Amino acid sequence: MRGPSAAYSARRAPAQRTLAGVSPSVSDVPEAELIAFRRDLHMHPELGREEFRTTRVIAERLRAAGLAPRPLPAGTGLLCDIVPVLPEQAARPFLALRADIDALPVPDAKDVPYRSRNEGRAHACGHDVHTTAVLGAGLVLQKLNAEGRLPRPVRLVFQPSEERLPGGALDVIDAGGLDGVSRILAVHCDPRVEVGRIGWRIGPITSACDRVVVKLDGPGGHTARPHLTTDLIGAAAGLAVALPAALRARVDPRSGLSLVWGRIESGQACNAIPQHAEIEGTVRCLEPEAWHDAPELIHELVEQVAAVHGAKWELEYHRGVPPVSNEATSAMLLREAMTREFGADTVEDTPQSLGGEDFSWYLEKVPGAMVRLGVRPAGTASAPDIHTGAFDVDERAIAVAVRLFTAAALSPA
Structure with missing residues (x-):
């Protein structure tokens, strides 16, 4: 200070x-x-x-x-x-x-x-x-x-x-x-x-900037029996880590495409698997072509990662500014x-x-x-x-x- x-x-x-x-x-x-x-x-x-x-x-x-x-x-x-x-x-x-x-x-x-x-x-x-x-x-x-x-x-x-x-x-x-x-x-x-x-x-002099929200849903349950439900915390954490890494592997690095999360929310108790989770972040990009293709690519990757965890998902992709x-x-x-x-x-x-x-x-x-x-x-x-x-x-x-x-x-x- x-x-x-x-x-x-x-x-x-x-x-x-x-x-x-x-x-x-x-x-x-x-x-x-x-x-x-x-x-x-x-x-x-x-x-x-x-x-x-x-x-x-x-x-x-x-x-x-x-x-x-x-x-x-x-x-x-x-x-x-x-x-x-x-x-x-x-x-x-x-x-x-x-x-x-x-x-x-x-x-x-x-x-x-x-x-x-x-x-x-x-x-x-x-x-x-x-x-x-x-x-x-x-x-x-x-x-x-x-x-x-x-x-x-x-x-x-x-x-x-x-x-x-x-x-x-x-x-x-x-x-x-x-x-x-x-x-x-x-x-x-x-x-x-x-x-x-x-x-x-x-x-x-600046980049394009969009907002992304991924919503995950499952039946919820007891943390003692995760095999009987969907581990939404694990799914949200998996998406938070895997999605930016997958983008880096799929997009020319010279485009400057970047996904960084700013919010992750789920759950109320340490022994209860929640029924809903959300992660939210921004997509930034230096090149117009990669920016144009980003929504479809992110949709594809969210679908793949969410399927691994068996979570229902919804992607909100909000176009921001060029x-x-x-x-x-x-x-x-x-x-x-x-x-x-x-x-x-x-x-x-x-x-x-x-x-x-x-x-x-x-x-x-x-x-x-x-x-x-x-x-x-x-x-x-x-x-x-x-x-x-x-x-x-x-x-x-x-x-x-x-x-x-x-x-x-x-x-x-």
């Missing part, structure tokens, strides 16, 4: 520090205000499609800046347009900046003043940072627009439910969130990348914006990961790109990973992301 220490104090921005003075393209939005906003979100994390408070505080801040956010039909998430005052600029297509606003069902294990107040909930993936960065960029761009300096319309997308497959991006698309949009950009926190830097890549594949022009737009703001040495190549991201659904419709935002404190060799209760960020990353988004929006491209 990381407590309020010298390292914590070093991450706190001075109250008088603003984003102005470090970049001629950025107006004076106080960095301390954005950090305070992020910490408020961090203290009040909400799960997918439950982000009512989060949506409300984002909307209140946007309205205070003179903007007119509009909520999505389900009541969580919102869109907000910033349209140039000059007609010739207002006629251009929208550049969209996307943030995801939901949290994870993970207990917050940090000892910090902004620790989650919602039991069993935490912004363990950095969505509070993504949200604050897009909000901050919107506030900057609104000020520049008032000065006649916004070259194109910009749409702020605050998306719900990224963590729940197939993702809230589909809600945004269904609500017309991409209407009039020619390009969409995003960042994702990465504790492997040092603060002040981004990781970029043209082409696939890989995020960065379009070249969009990726270059972010790279060049980062280079202009911070220098060429602040951009590093990043590998394709097995993580899933519903940002991919937007890229099925319009060009776009996502880069990895460095959040690891400077001078440290490692930091707690995302999706863990100990995850935290160097908050200087917020200003970096605001400047990155702002520079991209002001680009003539």
Whole structure:
């Protein structure tokens, strides 16, 4: 755990520090205000499609800046347009900046003043940072627009439910969130990348991700007489071990197909063989062809393993998201914006990961790109990973992301 220490104090921005003075393209939005906003979100994390408070505080801040956010039909998430005052600029297509606003069902294990107040909930993936960065960029761009300096319309997308497959991006698309949009950009926190830097890549940067549930049933019975019933615990354990191994033997390893279990449940007593068992996990894949074939192959393998144990079975295969594949022009737009703001040495190549991201659904419709935002404190060799209760960020990353988004929006491209 990381407590309020010298390292914590070093991450706190001075109250008088603003984003102005470090970049001629950025107006004076106080960095301390954005950090305070992020910490408020961090203290009040909400799960997918439950982000009512989060949506409300984002909307209140946007309205205070003179903007007119509009909520999505389900009541969580919102869109907000910033349209140039000059007609010739207002006629251009929208550049969209996307943030995801939901949290994870993970207990917050940090000892910090902004620790989650919602039991069993935490912004363990950095969505509070993504949200604050897009909000901050919107506030900057609104000020520049008032000065006649916004070259194109910009749409702020605050998306719900990224963590729940197939993702809230589909809600945004269904609500017309991409209407009039020619390009969409995003960042994702990465504790492997040092603060002040981004990781970029043209082409696939994440993998496909699906959800698998295997349900097993049998008559149940006494553990003293397992030969008279079906050992569902053994069947579930056999599937948990055999299925990933069988997949590795049947699929080209270069496809990156991976099945990892996250939940196994069965039984209530040590001397009673249960009547029902479930195992649940995720299938991740780097290559589209192997992803396409995965449901049929897993069905075949579940049938074979379950037959060995004599268990009745049911497979639920839930398609999740395709890989995020960065379009070249969009990726270059972010790279060049980062280079202009911070220098060429602040951009590093990043590998394709097995993580899933519903940002991919937007890229099925319009060009776009996502880069990895460095959040690891400077001078440290490692930091707690995302999706863990100990995850935290160097908050200087917020200003970096605001400047990155702002520079991209002001680009003539």
